[in-house]
Amino acid sequence: MALCTVYTTHALHSTCSVSTQTKKHLAFHQWQVFFCTHNNKITRNSRCSEISFATGDAKTVVIGLAADSGCGKSTFMKRLTSVFGGAAEPPKGGNPYSNTLISDTTTVICMDDYHSLDRTGRKEKGVTALDPRANNFDLMYEHVKAIKDGVAVEKPIYNHVTGLLDPPELIQPPHILVIEGLHPMFDPRVRELLDFSIYLDISNEVKFAWKIQRDMAERGHSLESIKASIEARKPDFDAYIDPQKQYADAVIEVLPTQLIPDEDEGKVLRVRLVMKEGVKYFSPVYLFDEGSTLTWIPCGRKLTCSYPGIKFSYGPDTYFSHEVSVLEMDGKFERLDELIYVENHLSNLSTKFYGEVTQQMLKHSDFPGSNNGTGLFQTIVGLKIRDLYEQILADSKVESPLQASKAQGSTVL
Numbered sequence: 462m463a464l465c466t467v468y469t470t471h472a473l474h475s476t477c478s479v480s481t482q483t484k485k486h487l488a489f490h491q492w493q494v495f496f497c498t499h500n501n502k503i504t505r506n507s508r509c510s511e512i513s514f515a516t517g518d519a520k521t522v523v524i525g526l527a528a529d530s531g532c533g534k535s536t537f538m539k540r541l542t543s544v545f546g547g548a549a550e551p552p553k554g555g556n557p558y559s560n561t562l563i564s565d566t567t568t569v570i571c572m573d574d575y576h577s578l579d580r581t582g583r584k585e586k587g588v589t590a591l592d593p594r595a596n597n598f599d600l601m602y603e604h605v606k607a608i609k610d611g612v613a614v615e616k617p618i619y620n621h622v623t624g625l626l627d628p629p630e631l632i633q634p635p636h637i638l639v640i641e642g643l644h645p646m647f648d649p650r651v652r653e654l655l656d657f658s659i660y661l662d663i664s665n666e667v668k669f670a671w672k673i674q675r676d677m678a679e680r681g682h683s684l685e686s687i688k689a690s691i692e693a694r695k696p697d698f699d700a701y702i703d704p705q706k707q708y709a710d711a712v713i714e715v716l717p718t719q720l721i722p723d724e725d726e727g728k729v730l731r732v733r734l735v736m737k738e739g740v741k742y743f744s745p746v747y748l749f750d751e752g753s754t755l756t757w758i759p760c761g762r763k764l765t766c767s768y769p770g771i772k773f774s775y776g777p778d779t780y781f782s783h784e785v786s787v788l789e790m791d792g793k794f795e796r797l798d799e800l801i802y803v804e805n806h807l808s809n810l811s812t813k814f815y816g817e818v819t820q821q822m823l824k825h826s827d828f829p830g831s832n833n834g835t836g837l838f839q840t841i842v843g844l845k846i847r848d849l850y851e852q853i854l855a856d857s858k859v860e861s862p863l864q865a866s867k868a869q870g871s872t873v874l
């Protein structure tokens with residue numbers, strides 16, 4: 462017998478064999494219709510042993526990730542999807558310039574797709590892509606709301622190669638939707654839909670160093686043009702992007718090291734994980750003793766360190782009037798396999814087995830930031846998001862009398 466998925470939005474057509482209790486449930490919700498799925502194919506008139514619901518019961522969990530361009534969003538996304546297993550790929554057979562990445566559990570959509578003005582339009586009006594006037598927040602809200610409610614949408618695509626808005630692509634509701642980009646926490650209506658939000662706060666010195674590395678070394682831009690582009694974006698960045706960090710549940714701050722005087726090349730970094738207290742389904746990670754204030758230099762017999770060493774700090778603080786816990790790491794790891802020593806002293810990591818953080822870091826040792834706090838804290842936030850998702854799922858199953866699950870094929874907005 463096949464597993465049945467109920468679609469609440471199509472016309473009555475099927476004769477799945479369902480229990481009287483399930484029929485009553487369907488009638489109660491005025492759900493008239495259901496198709497059966499087997500091996501991910503929708504078939505009609507098949508008999509089914511189990512029922513799950515495509516809409517109504519299972520909600521998509523929505524995560525916001527805000528940062529300026531070139532601040533490590535893509536790298537973070539790769540770490541996050543890896544925590545859930547499976548690779549993230551652009552929609553199959555779609556626009557090769559799609560900004561979307563889909564894996565078994567997650568769909569990552571880029572807020573650049575909600576630019577209302579294309580490159581020429583922005584030039585004509587004299588506004589940057591960071592300016593709210595260049596973005597369609599009404600559509601962003603409608604789409605995120607629809608997906609959260611289990612309804613597929615036709616989302617526009619901003620083509621970064623041509624600078625034009627391409628024909629839309631279909632986005633099906635996933636288990637976890639990540640909205641990443643410049644403005645995921647800008648509009649209060651969209652903010653309200655987020656189950657968890659992260660801001661990557663990269664200091665100007667480090668942003669500059671990373672931009673040089675990528676845009677000069679990899680894309681052939683000149684030093685002057687990189688400087689000019691950062692300067693041109695700064696007023697709008699300060700006005701519209703940076704303020705979003707006050708709404709984030711977790712902020713990863715990346716700063717120059719304090720271990721070497723005047724080092725601003727971004728080779729050694731001081732990274733701070735700011736975690737809001739009192740967020741539903743999220744309990745901050747701590748070092749040694751929850752709520753205490755301490756510094757720890759782990760370079761001893763169990764952790765190889767070369768100059769300038771590694772220094773961890775942990776403690777409570779306030780951030781935009783919110784109570785937070787802050788975990789900080791300054792310096793870089795010499796040997797990633799020894800990270801297990803540090804992992805052993807961190808608690809509330811939401812790992813599923815001993816050494817999972819170290820395993821994830823070793824798996825992606827080629828990603829930027831793998832030898833410092835950026836990689837470590839991105840991995841930890843990824844694990845916390847998995848935990849948050851599992852808690853929300855568990856709660857929704859308790860609330861629902863019938864098994865909830867996601868499936869393809871709901872109404873398209």
Ligand SMILES: Nc1ncnc2c1ncn2[C@@H]1O[C@H](COP(=O)(O)OP(=O)(O)OP(=O)(O)O)[C@@H](O)[C@H]1O
Pocket residue numbers: 528529530531532533534535536537671672674675829830831835836
């Ligand atoms: N943790 C890190 N440590 C060192 N360099 C980094 C780190 N994260 C990112 N970078 C550098 O910044 C560049 C941009 O990273 P990434 O593509 O992840 O950012 P992004 O925010 O997705 O950028 P965009 O929005 O422009 O696509 C990388 O090519 C790399 O050079």
Ligand SMILES: O=C(CO)[C@H](O)[C@H](O)COP(=O)(O)O
Pocket residue numbers: 529530531573580590620621622624642643
């Ligand atoms: O900040 C950006 C995205 O993160 C881009 O500058 C914005 O989307 C405009 O893109 P393009 O430079 O391709 O026209």
